[in-house]
Amino acid sequence: MISANQQKFITSLHLKKFRQKYRNFLVEGEKMVKELMQQQQLPVVQLYGTERWATENAALLAPIYHKFNLATEADLKKVGTLTTPNQVLAVVEMPPAAAQLPDLSAVPLALYLDGLQDPGNMGTILRIADWFGIRCVMASPDTVDAYSPKVIQAGMGACLRVRTWEDVPLAALTQQFPRINVLGAVMDGDNVFAATVPNTGILVIGNEGRGIRFEHMGLLTHRITIPRGADNGAESLNAAVATGIIVARLVAG
Amino acid sequence: MISANQQKFITSLHLKKFRQKYRNFLVEGEKMVKELMQQQQLPVVQLYGTERWATENAALLAPIYHKFNLATEADLKKVGTLTTPNQVLAVVEMPPAAAQLPDLSAVPLALYLDGLQDPGNMGTILRIADWFGIRCVMASPDTVDAYSPKVIQAGMGACLRVRTWEDVPLAALTQQFPRINVLGAVMDGDNVFAATVPNTGILVIGNEGRGIRFEHMGLLTHRITIPRGADNGAESLNAAVATGIIVARLVAG
Incomplete structure (x- = not known):
């Protein structure tokens, strides 16, 4: 049974405002909840499950049965x-809000999301980061919330392994790490497959419609482009697909 | 005004059954309809627009005003x-159903979708094909319909430039083109960035959950894998992202 109060609390977590107020978010589905419980990285606050689920997962459930x-x-x-x-x-506890910027001198490649709006894209990008071992993803203040249910679903558990720093101004990063490479995908940059493109630094991913915002263009040290196969009217790639192509090239290519 | 009959006809095209019956599909939104009318590749059957739209697009509309x-x-x-x-x-006329298989000896790289289910993924993959100049996409009989409204939307106009052959059995292809390379993304194949991977042939993209179906494994001539950055629990990449990474490597890398 879910009480009316619990119901109200859980549904409030569909909204960013309340996720930030309580610093809790939702993880749904057998696969992801199982992974969450096995990893024990993020504390479970409350757990709601069917009788069948509880029976099948009795051993996993035992240590936190009082929250079930x-x-x-x-x-x-x-x-x-x-x-x-x-x-x-x-219902899961968010990691504490980062008091400071990540130490970018310690990671080979980090992602910076510049106003990304689609939660499916964000989740898919976290999944890309997860696959390629990128441990640091940062987001501009106007990027979609990394803990929204759609991001969590599209991320397929990436939120349990990839840390996101939200509300990070790009200028603060480049000020703190003035010698870091800042790569940005633009329409008329260097071929990302060229040997001269560095594979360390920050990769800036633009918003789905407008790309990287104008004020950030001056902060880029390298403007890169995914070459088109033919001049045929195709205007763009999906933001997550472009991220995957560039990250694969930089990390593994 | 949209009459009750027209209403019924248009909404019927939300469903595959009626799209196939009438061989018509829907294109929605100013950007895509404009492109459709400029290209004049696919005949417009009926057009419904607001007064503002008609005024702003009077010149474009003139030749087909009788359908408006x-x-x-x-x-x-x-x-x-x-x-x-x-x-x-x-309301747009579909291209005639292909009477025969495409001539794969004439295209460097073709895609084969093996039971892809998510319309967003399919649209995104058509957009990738469009960007990289791949002109031939084939789909297994159980793949999502290429003319479903969600595929059209996610494809951002790719449907106007990339031709899809639906209901194609992979075995028929490999029989007709016995010497073609058949590349498939699997979990334990060769690194796709290795120099030995050929960049012509058919690239088989598996279903989101099960990957390439068992019966097709024997038809692959090259099993390829996108290398992981770290052994960290990430299980997979999104199907469209994986397609983008492999196609970029084969066509442009």
Whole structure:
């Protein structure tokens, strides 16, 4: 049973305002909740699951049984964000807000999201970072919230391994690390597959519509472009696809 | 005004069954409809737009004014699939169903979609093909319909330039072109960035969950893998992102 108060609390976490107020977010679905519990990196605050789920995951559940509430599929549908039938939902504590910028001199490549708006793209980019071992993703103040349910879903568990620094002004980064490479994907830059493109620094990913914002153009030390196969009217690549292509080239290519 | 009959016809095109019956599909939004009309590749059957849209596009509209119907934003919302306010919707004729397989000896690289399910992924992959100048995309019978409204939207106009052959069995292709390279992305193949991977042939893209189907594994001549940056729990990349990384490497890398 999910009480009315619990219901109100869980559904409030669909919104950024309340996620930031409580510093909690939702993880839904058997696969991701299982991973969350096995990793034990982020504390589970509350757990809601069906009887079947609890039976099948008794061993995993034992240490935090005091945080568990039985719920039906219908309950979970009412409070959760998934459209497909679901067995389990966790309320999870966010990592503490970073007091300072990440130490970029210690990581080979970091991502900076410049006003990215689509949660599916953001989750997919976190998944790319996860795959290629990029441990530092930063986001401009106007980028979509990294803990929104759609980002968590699209990220397929990346949120459990890749740390996101939100509300980071790019100028503050380049001030603190003045000699770092700042790569940005633009329409008329150097071919990203050219040997001269460095593979360390910050890779700036622009917004889906306008790309990298004008004020940030002057901060780029390297303007790069994914070459087109033919001049045929194609205007752009999806932001997450472009990120994947560039990151693969820089990390593995 | 959109009549009740027209309304019924347009909304029927949300479904594959009726798209195939009438061989018509929907193109929505000012940007894509404009491109459609400028290209004149696919015939417009009917056009519904607001007064503002008609005034602003009078020159473009003149040659097909007899197919035009005035509609309000509210009308368009009712019959269309977009959630954002929209000014124009076109009913468009599909290209004739291909009587035969494409001539793969004439194209350097073709894509084969093996049971892809997510329309967003399919549209994004068509957009990748468009960007890199790949003119031939084939799909297994169980792949999502290339003319579904979500594919059209995610494709950002790629459907106007990239031809899709649907319902193609992979075995028929490899029989007709027995010496062609058949590349497939798998978990334990050769590093796609290795110099030994050929850059011509068919690239097989697997389904989001199960990857390439078991029966097709024997048809692959080259098993390739996008190398991971770290062994850290990341299980996979999004299907469209993986396609982008491999295609970029084969075409441009």
